[in-house]
Structures are given as C-alpha cells and as structure tokens.
Amino acid sequence: MTHGPRPRRSRRGLWLAAIAVGGALLGSCAPAPAGHELTFWTIGREGEAIMQLLPAFERAHPDIRVKVQQLPLTAAHQKLLTAFAGGSTPDLSQLGNTWLPELAALHALEPLQARVDRSTVIQPRDYFASIWATNVIDGTLYGVPWYVDTRLLFYRKDLLKKAGFDAPPRTWAEWRRMLAALSDPQRHVYGILLPTNEYEQLMSLALQQPGPLLRDGGRYGNFESAGFKRALGFYVDTFKLKQAPGITNVEAGNPWTEFGRGVYAFYLSGPWNIGEFRSRLPASQQDDWATAPLPGPDGAGIGAAGGSSLVIFRTSKHKDAAWQLIEYLSQPAVQQQFYDLLGDMPPRRSSWEGGALRDDPKARAFREQLEQVKPTPPVPEWERIANEMQLVAAEAIAGRLTIDQAAAEINRRADTILAKRRWVLDHAQPDLAREHTP
Amino acid sequence: MNSQRSAWWFLAPALVVLGVFFLLPVLAALALSLTDYDLYALADIRNLRFVGLGNYWELLHRPLFWSALGHTVYFVAVGVPLSMGASLGAALLLNSPLARCKPLFRTALFAPVVTTVVAVAVIWRYLFNTKYGMANYVLDLLGIQPVDWLGDPHWAMPTIILFAVWKNFGYNMIIFLAGLQAIPPDLYEAARIDGASAWRQFRHITLPMLKPTLLMVAILTVSGYFQLFAEPYVMTEGGPLQSTVSVLYLMYDEGFKWWNLGSASAVAFLLFLIMFAVTVLMVKLSQRGEHPDGEPA
Numbered sequence: 001m002t003h004g005p006r007p008r009r010s011r012r013g014l015w016l017a018a019i020a021v022g023g024a025l026l027g028s029c030a031p032a033p034a035g036h037e038l039t040f041w042t043i044g045r046e047g048e049a050i051m052q053l054l055p056a057f058e059r060a061h062p063d064i065r066v067k068v069q070q071l072p073l074t075a076a077h078q079k080l081l082t083a084f085a086g087g088s089t090p091d092l093s094q095l096g097n098t099w100l101p102e103l104a105a106l107h108a109l110e111p112l113q114a115r116v117d118r119s120t121v122i123q124p125r126d127y128f129a130s131i132w133a134t135n136v137i138d139g140t141l142y143g144v145p146w147y148v149d150t151r152l153l154f155y156r157k158d159l160l161k162k163a164g165f166d167a168p169p170r171t172w173a174e175w176r177r178m179l180a181a182l183s184d185p186q187r188h189v190y191g192i193l194l195p196t197n198e199y200e201q202l203m204s205l206a207l208q209q210p211g212p213l214l215r216d217g218g219r220y221g222n223f224e225s226a227g228f229k230r231a232l233g234f235y236v237d238t239f240k241l242k243q244a245p246g247i248t249n250v251e252a253g254n255p256w257t258e259f260g261r262g263v264y265a266f267y268l269s270g271p272w273n274i275g276e277f278r279s280r281l282p283a284s285q286q287d288d289w290a291t292a293p294l295p296g297p298d299g300a301g302i303g304a305a306g307g308s309s310l311v312i313f314r315t316s317k318h319k320d321a322a323w324q325l326i327e328y329l330s331q332p333a334v335q336q337q338f339y340d341l342l343g344d345m346p347p348r349r350s351s352w353e354g355g356a357l358r359d360d361p362k363a364r365a366f367r368e369q370l371e372q373v374k375p376t377p378p379v380p381e382w383e384r385i386a387n388e389m390q391l392v393a394a395e396a397i398a399g400r401l402t403i404d405q406a407a408a409e410i411n412r413r414a415d416t417i418l419a420k421r422r423w424v425l426d427h428a429q430p431d432l433a434r435e436h437t438p
Numbered sequence: 439m440n441s442q443r444s445a446w447w448f449l450a451p452a453l454v455v456l457g458v459f460f461l462l463p464v465l466a467a468l469a470l471s472l473t474d475y476d477l478y479a480l481a482d483i484r485n486l487r488f489v490g491l492g493n494y495w496e497l498l499h500r501p502l503f504w505s506a507l508g509h510t511v512y513f514v515a516v517g518v519p520l521s522m523g524a525s526l527g528a529a530l531l532l533n534s535p536l537a538r539c540k541p542l543f544r545t546a547l548f549a550p551v552v553t554t555v556v557a558v559a560v561i562w563r564y565l566f567n568t569k570y571g572m573a574n575y576v577l578d579l580l581g582i583q584p585v586d587w588l589g590d591p592h593w594a595m596p597t598i599i600l601f602a603v604w605k606n607f608g609y610n611m612i613i614f615l616a617g618l619q620a621i622p623p624d625l626y627e628a629a630r631i632d633g634a635s636a637w638r639q640f641r642h643i644t645l646p647m648l649k650p651t652l653l654m655v656a657i658l659t660v661s662g663y664f665q666l667f668a669e670p671y672v673m674t675e676g677g678p679l680q681s682t683v684s685v686l687y688l689m690y691d692e693g694f695k696w697w698n699l700g701s702a703s704a705v706a707f708l709l710f711l712i713m714f715a716v717t718v719l720m721v722k723l724s725q726r727g728e729h730p731d732g733e734p735a
Contacts, residue, residue: 078694085480106481188569197677248677251589253567380477384696394679398591424478424485 035063036321039090042068043076043308046094046147049341050329057328064321084108091316092325094308097134100143102380103311109142110312110319116141121327126348130305134375143309144326145347147338150303150373151204151294152365154259154267154277158288168292170300172234179243182265192266193258194238195249196397199390201268204304205231207374208296214414218379219422221414223389224407230297232393232403239397246397256280259289268294270306274362275343291365305373307347345370381417388413471703480697493704502680503705506688507712509595513684514663517599521659522652524607529614530644544615548608555605559672562601563588588674591681598669598682605669606662610655617651618644653724657717664713685709 042050047070054066069090071079077099083089084106095103103109116122124132127145135143155168163182169175179191194201206213209227214220222228238244252258259267260281267273277289293301310329312322328334335346336355345366346352357363376382389410396406471493473479479486497503528547532540550558565572566587574584587597621644629639645652667690670682676691683691685705693702 081477081480081697102477105477197675247568247589248675250563250674250677251568251586253564253570391680394677398679400679420474420476420478420485423487 035065036318037065037067038092038318038321038325040066040068040322040325041071041076041080041090041093043071043094043096044073045342046308046344047071049338049344052341053329053334053337057325060328061321061324064318064324066325081106087315089313089315091318092310092312092322094146095143095311096308097131097143097145097306098376098383098386100135100309100311101137101378101382104137104140104142105380108313108315110314110316111140111142112144112312112323113141115323116144119327122330123348126350128305128347128349128370128373130373130375131307131347131370134305134307134378135309137378143311144330146308146310146329147335147344148347148370148373149270149272149306149308149345150366150369151200151268151270151306152303152369153292153294154269154273154289155292156259156262156265156288157290159262159265168290169295170293171295172297175295176234176237176243179238179266180241183241183243185242189262190245190264191243192238192268193252193255193264194235194244194268195252196239196246196394197248197250197390199386199393200270200304200306202231202235202390202393203376203386204268204294205235207304207376208294208302212377214377214379214385214418217425218377219418219425221385221411221418223410223414229403229407232396232407235393236396236403236406240399260285271345271363271366272343291362293365293369301369301372303369303373305375307345379418379421381421384417385414388417467703467706470699471701471707473700474698475700476696476698489700493701494708497701497704497708502683503685503688503708505680506683506685509682510664510666510684510686512595513599513602513666514660516596517602517663518656518659520599521603521607521663522610522655524603525610525655526614528607528611529618530640532611532615533618544612547611550605551608553605555668556672558605559601559669563673566597589678591679594674594678594682598666598673601673602663602666602669606659610659613651613655614648617648621647649724653720657720660716660720661713664709664716685712 040050047068050068054068058065080089080093080095080099080103084103089108100109116124122144128148131145131148135141135145153168159182160166160168160178163178165178165181169178183189183191203213206228209225209231211225211227212222213228215222239246249255255264255267256273256276257280258264259277274291278286281289294303296302310326312319312326316322329338330348332346332348332351332354335348335351336357338344339346339351340356345363346357352358352367357367376386379385392401392406392410392413395401395409396403401409472488472490474487474489474493531537532544532547537543564570566574568574568584568586568589571587573587577584585593587593625643625647626639629643634642665686666684667686670676670684670687671690674682676683676687686709689702689705689709692698692705
C-alpha cells in the first residue's frame with residue numbers, strides 16, 4: 001500500500017489514493033501479472049547497504065521487484081514473532097543465527113536443502129563448516145549464511161611491544177601474563193574491556209572447552225562441567241585481578257576512544273569494529289592496533305560462530321524468486337562488494353580470495369578463526385540461557401557467588417528454562433517429527 | 439421503560455468499545471495467565487498446557503520477582519514524595535505574588551515533561567558518567583569522592599529516581615498551580631488580618647484547600663510510578679546486577695523478550711492487584727476522620 005501514488009491534498013488526490021489503496025489490496029490477493037514483488041526484511045545497518053546491491057539484481061531479473069524493509073535490531077526479534085503470530089511474515093529475511101532455531105521451532109521457515117542441491121551458485125563445501133552448521137536444525141537446513149561474526153582480540157601493538165611482548169597471546173597463560181603487565185588499576189588502566197552485561201565474551205571462552213554447553217540433545221544445561229567452570233574461572237579472575245573493570249557497556253560509553261588512549265590494551269569484539277577503529281582513531285594510530293585470534297586454554301583461534309543467514313518463509317508465494325535473490329547475494333563478487341560497503345565478512349572461502357579482503361592484515365585473524373569457530377547450541381531457548389549465564393556471572397564478578405555456586409546456579413536456571421522443551425520433545429507430535437526430517 | 443431502552447442505546451457504543459478493547463483483552467490475559475503459553479504453543483496450540491495458578495505460584499517463589507517488587511516499592515516510596523514535594527514547591531514559588539517572569543519559568547519547569555525519555559536519558563547517562571560526567575565533576579570541585587552513579591547497584595536506583603522526578607514534576611506542578619489559583623484570596627486576607635504567619639497560612643489554608651488535588655495527584659503519581667519501565671529500560675537496561683529491574687520490566691522481559699506470555703500475564707495481574715490495594719488504601723486513609731460531604735475533587 002505504501003508504494004501507491006502519493007495522495008495530493010485535493011479531493012481528486014483522495015480518490016486517487018483510495019483507488020491506489022484498493023488496487024494494492026486487490027493486488028496482494030491475486031497473483032501479480034507483471035512479475036513478482038519480494039518483501040525482504042533486513043535487520044540493522046545491512047538494509048542500507050543492500051539498496052546499492054539490488055539494482056544489479058533487478059536488472060538481471062526484470063520480472064522481480066524487491067521491497068526492502070529495514071528493522072532496527074532492538075525491535076527485530078519482537079517484530080518477527082509478531083509477524084508470525086499475525087500471519088504477515090515477509091518472503092525472505094535476514095536472520096541472526098541465534099534466532100534461527102526459534103523461527104525453525106515455529107515451523108515458520110522453508111527447508112532449503114533441495115534448492116541447495118540443485119544450485120550451481122551455492123556450494124556448501126565452500127562455506128565455513130561451523131557457520132553452515134548453525135543453519136541446520138535437527139538435520140534440516142533452514143538458511144544460507146550471509147555474513148559471519150566471531151569475537152576475537154583487538155589489541156594495541158605498541159603497548160604490547162613497550163611491555164616487552166612482540167606477538168599477541170596464543171594461550172590463556174600468555175594472555176594472563178600480558179594482562180598483568182598491562183594493567184595498572186591505580187592509574188585506571190586495564191588490560192582489557194569486558195562489559196559485564198554482554199554474554200558473547202564469556203560464551204566465546206566457554207565454547208573453547210571440549211564439552212558442549214547443553215547436554216542430552218539440549219535437554220539440560222552442562223554448566224557444571226569442568227570445562228565451563230574453567231572458562232568461568234578465567235573470566236571472573238580477570239576482574240578479580242583488576243585486569244578488567246567491572247563495568248557494563250552503558251558505562252563504557254565510547255570504548256574506541258578509550259582504546260586509543262590506552263585505557264585498554266585488549267578489546268574482545270567482532271568484525272564491525274575494524275571499521276569503527278578505522279574511522280574513530282586518528283591516522284597516526286592506525287598502525288598501532290591489530291587483531292589476533294582469541295587465545296584458548298591450549299591454543300588460539302576457537303571462537304563463537306555468529307552471523308546472519310538468509311531465510312525464506314514457509315508462507316511465501318514467491319519462493320523461487322526469493323531463492324534467486326539468495327543466490328545472487330551469495331555470489332562471491334557480490335559478497336566482496338557487500339564487504340566494501342559495510343565491512344560484513346563473507347561466509348564463503350572463495351569470497352575471501354579476492355577484493356579488499358585478501359590483503360587486509362586486520363581481517364586475517366578473522367579468516368584464521370573462522371575455520372575453527374564453534375556453533376552455539378541450536379535450541380530456541382539459547383539466547384535466554386546465555387542471558388541468564390551472564391547475569392549469574394556478573395554476580396560472581398561482584399563477589400556474591402563463588403565459581404562453583406555460580407556454575408550450579410546457571411545450570412539450575414538453564415534446566416528451568418528448558419523444562420518446556422523437554423516436555424515437548426517427550427510428547428512430540430508425529431506430524432511434527434515428520435516435518436523435521438528433510 | 440422506553441426511555442430506559444433508549445438510554446441503553448446511547449450507552450451501547452461506549453460499552454461495545456470498552457468491551458472489545460478493554461474487557462475482552464483483560465479476560466483473555468487472565469485466561470492466558472493460567473496457561474504456559476510460550477513459543478512452542480505459538481508454533482502448535484497442542485503444546486499449550488493449562489497450569490492453573492502455577493504461573494503465580496512460580497512467580498511467588500522466584501527471587502527476581504520479589505527483588506523487582508522491592509525495587510518498584512523503593513522507587514514509589516522515595517520517588518512519589520520527592521516528586522510531589524518538588525511539584526508543590528515549584529507551584530508555590532510560581533504562585534507567589536513576588537515571582538517575576540511567571541510564563542517563562544512555568545514553561546521552563548514544564549519543559550522536561552514534553553521531552554522524549556530516550557533522548558533525555560542519553561544526556562543523563564553522559565551527565566552521570568563515572569569518569570567524564572558533570573555530576574562527578576561538580577562533586578570533585580566540592581572535594582567529594584566520585585560516585586559510580588549507574589554502575590553501583592546501590593546508586594543506580596537513586597539516580598533513576600532523580601531522573602524520573604526531574605522528568606515528571608512539571609506535570610503535577612501545573613495541576614497544583616491550578617489548585618492554588620482556585621483558593622479564594624480572601625481566606626489569606628482574613629488570615630493576615632488575624633496575624634497568621636506564612637507557615638500557618640500554608641498549614642491551615644493552602645494544604646486543606648488543596649487536599650482533593652493532593653489526593654488525586656498522589657493516586658495518579660503512585661499508579662504511574664508503579665509502572666516504572668522506560669527509565670531503567672533506556673538508562674541501565676535493568677542493571678547493574680539487576681538492581682533496577684522493576685515489576686513491569688520483568689513483565690516486558692518475560693512477555694516480549696522471551697515470549698512467555700503466560701507468566702508475563704501473571705506478572706501483570708499481580709501488579710494490578712498490588713496497585714489496586716495501594717490505591718484503595720490511600721483513598722481509605724484520606725477519608726478517615728472526615729465527613730463525606732462531597733468536597734469538589
């Protein structure tokens with residue numbers, strides 16, 4: 001309805017508007033004669049960049065018109081669920097891969113394996129394996145990765161060198177030594193910034209452990225395992241040793257400037273910050289910072305597999321056209337263009353072999369880590385469990401809980417949150433089970 | 439009989455609107471609060487279970503609910519008197535015959551009410567930044583140790599109360615101003631002739647004459663402050679250590695963030711019961727020892 005002619009402030013204009021609205025309403029019921037109109041929801045900044053990629057697609061497919069709706073990140077989750085409840089989901093959408101299990105549990109998404117099998121563009125083997133795996137829920141493929149995200153270390157090369165370290169840390173032990181050397185609470189200087197209300201940092205450390213975060217097929221939490229306790233212990237110790245300030249990202253305010261001033265020597269964050277640091281730090285400082293794979297208990301480079309995928313909704317009437325758009329956006333050349341526009345990193349190895357990405361030293365650590373990233377547990381409740389994990393971890397940082405008490409409390413909360421899932425799995429409806437198999 | 443029927447016809451449009459947009463949703467929410475409606479039930483209605491009072495029982499056993507209730511009561515108990523005191527004080531100053539440039543001050547003091555919470559909260563976050571904020575800069579000038587306003591669990595709620603009072607007092611100030619202007623000046627004249635001091639005039643003329651206004655403002659402010667949500671949502675996101683999670687914030691998290699509409703509805707009804715009880719109590723207290731002579735409200 002929004003694309004009808006704009007009504008003028010006259011009676012004739014009102015009539016025109018009424019006809020246009022009526023026409024749009026009728027048009028949405030009948031199959032459009034002059035080709036397909038795709039509704040495509042994007043989340044966050046991607047919507048602006050995609051506008052510049054679409055003209056080429058529409059030129060190549062004159063029968064398809066794409067209508068992009070940009071959702072702000074804070075409202076996107078709610079909007080997707082409300083749209084599902086109201087039966088007004090778009091044809092295709094960008095979807096964060098921690099939200100994918102939720103929409104898959106709602107049976108809102110179209111399985112894509114058959115289309116991938118027929119595709120000449122999308123080659124699963126070309127994608128980073130763990131990133132691809134986040135789109136497979138109970139054996140069914142629901143999305144095609146669009147861009148990737150993993151958290152790793154941004155660090156100040158010059159500060160490390162001054163403290164006598166020529167290379168970034170590879171193991172936790174090395175990391176701890178550097179954090180100790182670079183922290184001086186008296187002068188309000190800390191080794192690293194870990195906002196206490198963001199769960200991604202602790203989750204990345206926890207994913208480096210050998211055991212899974214949930215056990216028995218996502219029925220119970222596995223937070224009392226030795227591995228998780230080790231990660232939690234390392235995380236909490238960083239605050240206890242005053243190597244990180246116990247502040248939230250609300251108080252951290254502008255971490256980029258603080259990083260430039262040397263308040264923090266390390267910053268554990270994601271790919272979008274390459275662009276932020278390039279634009280926010282002065283040119284004279286651009287050689288002072290670099291990125292490094294996340295140090296692990298024994299070796300570097302294991303992190304969380306994040307990012308966004310492209311999904312088609314089950315109720316869409318233009319699935320073939322939507323798939324053509326997904327194929328277009330998955331071409332390595334288009335993904336390189338997308339990186340140039342926005343800095344979103346492509347999920348395909350071949351997209352990394354050309355363009356600005358190949359020779360960018362700041363992106364290299366991401367390329368290394370992407371081979372080893374680990375997916376988060378594919379259950380709809382994961383985001384909530386991770387939130388609770390962080391709330392309890394913050395209590396441990398404040399000294400209200402010991403590591404053992406915190407681990408037990410996280411486990412208890414996870415088990416409570418997963419209670420309904422256990423019941424649903426144990427009372428699985430036969431037709432639900434059938435829908436899950438490819 | 440006939441006139442009664444036509445009366446019902448006149449009432450019907452209002453009743454239909456009330457029924458469809460108020461009564462029906464309330465009843466639906468009550469029914470919802472007796473189920474475990476969640477994401478799985480949204481996917482397939484066969485996953486919906488009737489749990490009776492289970493949601494309420496669980497909530498009453500959840501520490502977070504009690505701490506959220508505690509934070510809300512703290513906010514109401516400190517915020518409402520502070521806000522009403524500020525409103526009344528500002529109204530008295532504006533109403534004073536000595537005051538100059540009244541329209542200017544009235545507009546300036548009312549201005550925070552019409553600002554956007556989110557935009558203003560961002561500015562307050564800067565003002566109360568531990569390291570670079572103006573609040574700590576002023577404290578530093580006075581030689582006082584800096585306060586971690588939004589990062590210390592003990593200071594976050596007072597900061598939010600300060601913000602809410604500043605944001606809202608202008609609204610009640612206007613109501614009080616109207617109430618003050620409605621007091622007949624001859625009462626003050628008579629009191630002055632009798633030699634009453636300014637304080638006694640306030641105590642024995644202004645307060646009793648303002649009583650209906652005070653009661654109404656108190657009830658509206660209390661019920662408004664019980665619904666604390668936007669301020670912590672934009673200032674602290676419930677933190678630090680969940681020290682600014684209010685009851686409504688808990689409901690929002692349960693319902694719209696995690697889509698547990700069953701238990702979110704239970705939170706809503708518990709909050710409704712509490713607010714209802716508090717309002718009844720306030721009305722009862724104000725009526726005690728007073729003839730129901732129908733003072734103009």
